Amino acid sequence: MPGWMDRIAGTHTSSANLAKERLKLVLIHDRTDLTSEDVDHLKDELMQVIRKYIDIDPGEVSILVNHDGREQRLVADVPLRAGQRRRVG
Amino acid sequence: MAAKVITVTSGKGGVGKTTTTANIAVALSMDGAKVVCLDGDIGLRNLDVVMGLENRIVYDLVDVVEGRCRLRQAMIRDKQNSELYLIPAAQTRDKNAISPSDMVRLCDELRPDFDWILIDSPAGIERGFRNVIAPADIVLVVTNPEVSAVRDADRIIGLVESEEKGPARLVINRLNSSMVKRGDMLSVDDVTELLAISLIGIVPEDESVISSANRGQPVVNDTKSRAGMAFRDIARRLRGEDVPFPPMEVKDDFFKKLFRVN
Numbered sequence: 001m002p003g004w005m006d007r008i009a010g011t012h013t014s015s016a017n018l019a020k021e022r023l024k025l026v027l028i029h030d031r032t033d034l035t036s037e038d039v040d041h042l043k044d045e046l047m048q049v050i051r052k053y054i055d056i057d058p059g060e061v062s063i064l065v066n067h068d069g070r071e072q073r074l075v076a077d078v079p080l081r082a083g084q085r086r087r088v089g
Numbered sequence: 090m091a092a093k094v095i096t097v098t099s100g101k102g103g104v105g106k107t108t109t110t111a112n113i114a115v116a117l118s119m120d121g122a123k124v125v126c127l128d129g130d131i132g133l134r135n136l137d138v139v140m141g142l143e144n145r146i147v148y149d150l151v152d153v154v155e156g157r158c159r160l161r162q163a164m165i166r167d168k169q170n171s172e173l174y175l176i177p178a179a180q181t182r183d184k185n186a187i188s189p190s191d192m193v194r195l196c197d198e199l200r201p202d203f204d205w206i207l208i209d210s211p212a213g214i215e216r217g218f219r220n221v222i223a224p225a226d227i228v229l230v231v232t233n234p235e236v237s238a239v240r241d242a243d244r245i246i247g248l249v250e251s252e253e254k255g256p257a258r259l260v261i262n263r264l265n266s267s268m269v270k271r272g273d274m275l276s277v278d279d280v281t282e283l284l285a286i287s288l289i290g291i292v293p294e295d296e297s298v299i300s301s302a303n304r305g306q307p308v309v310n311d312t313k314s315r316a317g318m319a320f321r322d323i324a325r326r327l328r329g330e331d332v333p334f335p336p337m338e339v340k341d342d343f344f345k346k347l348f349r350v351n
């Protein structure tokens with residue numbers, strides 16, 4: 001039990017804040033059913049497929065699970081290298 | 090008349106579904122609506138004792154479904170509100186005694202004669218959940234401001250969506266505002282932000298909920314009870330009134346401290 005001193009000094013993270021932060025992470029996992037390992041595998045495989053058609057820089061690719069309200073979406077951002085447009089079309 | 094069916098559910102057990110169902114039902118009927126409650130918690134019936142009607146049970150929901158009695162015979166009229174009825178759950182059977190389509194048929198038979206049909210749910214996500222969700226027009230998810238209850242609420246909200254019964258609306262029950270002020274309980278804003286659904290009620294932790302249940306008199310009958318007031322507000326919001334939420338967790342302000350009743 002933190003005392004009033006802790007609270008005034010601000011050295012104590014409230015248990016409610018802790019609960020909220022923990023729940024945020026738990027809920028992302030619960031909702032997607034995807035572990036971060038799954039996301040890494042997905043990213044690797046997706047990249048292999050894309051590279052069959054276009055030349056990309058793997059370091060620039062970002063693949064994330066975003067959420068807006070209760071909606072989750074997989075967002076992939078794959079910058080194309082200059083001069084690729086010709087081959088894509 | 091064509092009743093709206095409200096199913097009151099939760100992920101975690103014991104968060105206040107039965108209490109919420111009974112109180113909203115009484116609140117709606119106090120304003121003159123015709124209301125029938127269905128206890129969907131087959132095998133663990135409780136709505137009858139919370140409403141104080143346990144001594145009047147002759148037939149139950151499973152008797153209706155299995156054709157041992159007519160629907161009217163299983164309906165118990167409330168002691169105070171002549172337009173409020175209960176159809177109790179069977180106590181000696183389990184949830185496999187009825188199916189989702191039985192519940193849909195039952196509600197369709199009741200709809201023409203009522204304004205509201207309220208269904209109390211068993212805890213959990215199995216067959217019992219599918220039974221009570223099938224006839225629902227509106228789903229209320231009850232939670233407490235605690236980690237496990239919020240987590241399980243999120244699960245149920247997702248299931249309600251995948252059954253195409255969403256968006257569910259949230260009842261936060263047993264909020265202890267002094268704990269919120271101390272930073273030891275999730276606030277209403279925390280919970281709604283995490284669950285990302287719209288709120289329909291905030292019910293404070295209130296001892297009179299328990300003493301009223303002891304008497305078989307839902308707490309809405311007690312005009313002084315803060316929980317009772319919260320349930321009356323939920324009923325008004327269900328009817329489409331725009332009822333503002335009372336400010337419950339203003340961080341320690343001087344006047345609130347002076348006048349705080351609890």
Ligand SMILES: Nc1ncnc2c1ncn2[C@@H]1O[C@H](COP(=O)(O)OP(=O)(O)OP(=O)(O)O)[C@@H](O)[C@H]1O
Nearest residue numbers: 102103104105106107108212263293294295298299
């Ligand atoms: N706002 C409140 N303040 C104080 N006590 C409450 C409040 N709401 C519910 N309770 C008490 O909490 C207990 C559980 O409530 P209730 O039976 O309504 O939960 P439930 O979700 O229906 O449980 P179950 O999952 O077992 O069916 C009861 O003893 C009830 O009186």
Ligand SMILES: [Mg+2]
Nearest residue numbers: 106107130135
């Ligand atoms: Mg119950």
